[in-house]
Amino acid sequence: MKSLDARGWTALALILLLVAVPPLARTFDQNFYLLLFTRVVIMTTAAISLNLILGYGGMVSFGHAMYVGIGAYAVGISSFHGLNDGWAQMALAMAVAAVAALAIGAMSLRTKGVYFIMITLAFAQMIYFVAVGLSRYGGDDGLTVKRRSDFGLFGLKDPAVLYYVALAVMLAALWLSWRMVNSRFGLVLRGAKSNDRRMAAIGFATYRYRLAGFVVAGTMCAVAGVLLANFSDFVSPATMHWTRSGDLIVMVVLGGMGSLFGPLFGTVAFLLLEEVLSGITEAWQIIFGPLLLALVLYARGGIDGLLAKRTERGDG
Amino acid sequence: MAEPLLTIDRLVKRFGGLTATDHLSLEVMPGEVHAVIGPNGAGKTTLIAQIAGELRADAGEIRFAGEDITRLPAPARSHRGLARSFQVTSLFADMTVEDNVALAVQAHDGHSFRFLADARRDARLRDPARAVLARVGLAERGQVRAAALSHGEQRQLEIALALATRPRLLLLDEPMAGMGAEESARMIERLRGIKSQVTIVLVEHDMDAVFALADRITVLVYGRAIATGRPDEIRRNAQVREAYLGDEQAAS
Structure with missing residues (x-):
């Protein structure tokens, strides 16, 4: 096996730490950290899915939180109607997200650059206002999820179980994205990002591959939404507000676009900084903003890039 | 005639x-x-x-x-x-030389909706790619990032990408x-x-x-x-x- 570099070690240490969160939280009677890290692993899954298209495919989707919302509402609405089967909810969430991504991607992927960003944002805003208009399901106020999803063999009532399910989903997403970005499909996505003109010249019509990537990412993200609804026992349009989409982009950029562990690094950093900084001041973005700016200006590969640079220096 | x-x-x-x-x-x-x-x-x-x-x-x-x-x-x-090369070098700059050429081979080896198998260990792509690199004199440079090649080498890779589509x-x-x-x-x-x-x-x-x-x-x-x-x-x-x-x- 290849020896691990600094980012490999960091990722491994981080994952081991994540595995140990529930017993540690119980030992030190700090339930708060279990909840914080549940949010971290759920949002990491969402960030991993965005990284697939943004980082590897160069598609800056500014509406990715919409899929979190779709997943969350799949749980909220089905639970409202008395359907609590987790598998059915999961299937529903993924199917709706896939159809939405297919329709939105089919239109938006015909554009490039700023237009693509604006169109994905516009679609996400449309869905946001659809959710606001769902007065039966609480409209702007959202609705409470009275019963968490039941997966037969396990339920998500126990916070530790929910945490480990979310962690397992996150690791599965990480594994899937690792396989995918090194597959034939993944190399086409990367090629389209790197030089789409050359892709056409060597014989690739990249549109359908980019569309497929867009659908995979949206579907994967909806799973995070299912978990998030269970975690907060509540769904509301705020989940898919455009600022949430912005947060996801920040997580990916902060961690390092187009790197395997980038979304993990980025989400951990983002949510922990939010937690720490908002303890100092309510306007925590005043501190977070310059930090992000410095990172983007001086380390273009994000946290992953910083770690990689360290490795290169260390190897000599 | x-x-x-x-x-x-x-x-x-x-x-x-x-x-x-x-x-x-x-x-x-x-x-x-x-x-x-x-x-x-x-x-x-x-x-x-x-x-x-x-x-x-x-x-x-x-x-x-x-x-x-x-x-x-x-x-x-x-x-x-039909294949073309570009007057202004147009490569996949952030990929390795071999990845560049293998991608051109892949374009002509059926569809690319293959999501899990490691394309970098796929002999159907890598063998032809290496053969093309040998033909243009880049056999030793396969693992170098395209952006790190000299101008002359990039021009060779230009032609390799076109040739790889046979x-x-x-x-x-x-x-x-x-x-x-x-x-x-x-x-x-x-x-x-x-x-x-x-x-x-x-x-x-x-x-x-x-x-x-x-x-x-x-x-x-x-x-x-x-x-x-x-x-x-x-x-x-x-x-x-x-x-x-x-x-x-x-x-x-």
């Missing part, structure tokens, strides 16, 4: 008021190296872009291997056996662009090695290269073909000398 591999018939391309390609007709025979020369702004690169399918012609017809391809998009033309017709847009005399001479040798295997349309400013490689030459001036013939015929052609060759030969 054999059928031409590529027939361009009264092709027209206008950019606003400028007619970049002006009722241009041209035939490329199988197996030949057909050079297209002309002063700057003669419409050589525009012509290549239209043959490759990046630019849509306004009028006229392009036939390749007996099929009308005038309206086909670039990827479809690639699959019919074309029947290779469109080379100034393969010697930006090269020193020594590098150019080596590139001419490489192209000599390739020319027995594939038909080539060669756009080039380097007259040494053109006269060393071309079987036939077409001279373009203001988007029009003013002459086509064997190199010695073109050298003697008074119209050509006046329009283009004259000053270059006087200089040499």
Whole structure:
């Protein structure tokens, strides 16, 4: 096996730490950290899915939180109607997200650059206002999820179980994205990002591959939404507000676009900084903003890039 | 007489008021190296872009291997056996040299909806890619990032990417662009090695290269073909000398 570099070690240490969160939280009677890290692993899954298209495919989707919302509402609405089967909810969430991504991607992927960003944002805003208009399901106020999803063999009532399910989903997403970005499909996505003109010249019509990537990412993200609804026992349009989409982009950029562990690094950093900084001041973005700016200006590969640079220096 | 591999018939391309390609007709025979020369702004690169399918012609017809391809998009033309290189190097800069070429091989090895298997360990892609790299003299450089190659090496990779699609017709847009005399001479040798295997349309400013490689030459001036013939015929052609060759030969 290849020896691990600094980012490999960091990722491994981080994952081991994540595995140990529930017993540690119980030992030190700090339930708060279990909840914080549940949010971290759920949002990491969402960030991993965005990284697939943004980082590897160069598609800056500014509406990715919409899929979190779709997943969350799949749980909220089905639970409202008395359907609590987790598998059915999961299937529903993924199917709706896939159809939405297919329709939105089919239109938006015909554009490039700023237009693509604006169109994905516009679609996400449309869905946001659809959710606001769902007065039966609480409209702007959202609705409470009275019963968490039941997966037969396990339920998500126990916070530790929910945490480990979310962690397992996150690791599965990480594994899937690792396989995918090194597959034939993944190399086409990367090629389209790197030089789409050359892709056409060597014989690739990249549109359908980019569309497929867009659908995979949206579907994967909806799973995070299912978990998030269970975690907060509540769904509301705020989940898919455009600022949430912005947060996801920040997580990916902060961690390092187009790197395997980038979304993990980025989400951990983002949510922990939010937690720490908002303890100092309510306007925590005043501190977070310059930090992000410095990172983007001086380390273009994000946290992953910083770690990689360290490795290169260390190897000599 | 054999059928031409590529027939361009009264092709027209206008950019606003400028007619970049002006009722241009041209035939490329199988197996030949057909050079297209002309002063700057003669419409050589525009012509290549239209043959490759990046630019849509306004009028006229392009036939390749007996099929009308005038309206086909670039990827479809690639699959019919057309490949091009770029005057301004156009690679996958952040990928390794081998990844670059393997991607071109992959484009012609069925669909790419394969999500899980590691493409970098796929012998169906890697073996042909390495073979092409050996042909252009980059065998030792496979694991280097394309962006880290020297200019001359990047020009070689340009051609490797086109060759990897196993074309029947290779469109080379100034393969010697930006090269020193020594590098150019080596590139001419490489192209000599390739020319027995594939038909080539060669756009080039380097007259040494053109006269060393071309079987036939077409001279373009203001988007029009003013002459086509064997190199010695073109050298003697008074119209050509006046329009283009004259000053270059006087200089040499």
